[in-house]
Amino acid sequence: MCNLIEHYGYYTIGENKFYDEDWQENDDLLSSGKTAFDMKLLRKFEVEIVLGKLSFKEKADIYNEVYGYDALITKGNKNVEEDCKKEKQHGFR
Numbered sequence: 001m002c003n004l005i006e007h008y009g010y011y012t013i014g015e016n017k018f019y020d021e022d023w024q025e026n027d028d029l030l031s032s033g034k035t036a037f038d039m040k041l042l043r044k045f046e047v048e049i050v051l052g053k054l055s056f057k058e059k060a061d062i063y064n065e066v067y068g069y070d071a072l073i074t075k076g077n078k079n080v081e082e083d084c085k086k087e088k089q090h091g092f093r
Contacts, residue, residue, distance in 0.1 A: 007030055008026065024039070026039060
């Protein structure tokens with residue numbers, strides 16, 4: 001029995017995950033069923049993480065603090081529209 005499941009940018013066979021050859025061309029990177037990253041943001045983070053010698057979590061904490069993003073607030077959808085406007089102003093989707 002083949003347990004092939006296709007996702008946006010990758011597919012799984014059983015417990016194994018295989019990324020599509022052109023996954024870097026996608027607008028978003030899905031790392032799990034519940035986690036997606038904007039590729040523009042990842043490219044920006046990549047440069048800052050490498051040059052700044054930061055962990056991804058440290059960079060994410062800085063980004064969240066600078067742009068006033070609070071996951072607990074947006075989980076309740078109270079500031080989602082405002083957050084989207086902020087990200088759009090800074091070149092993110």
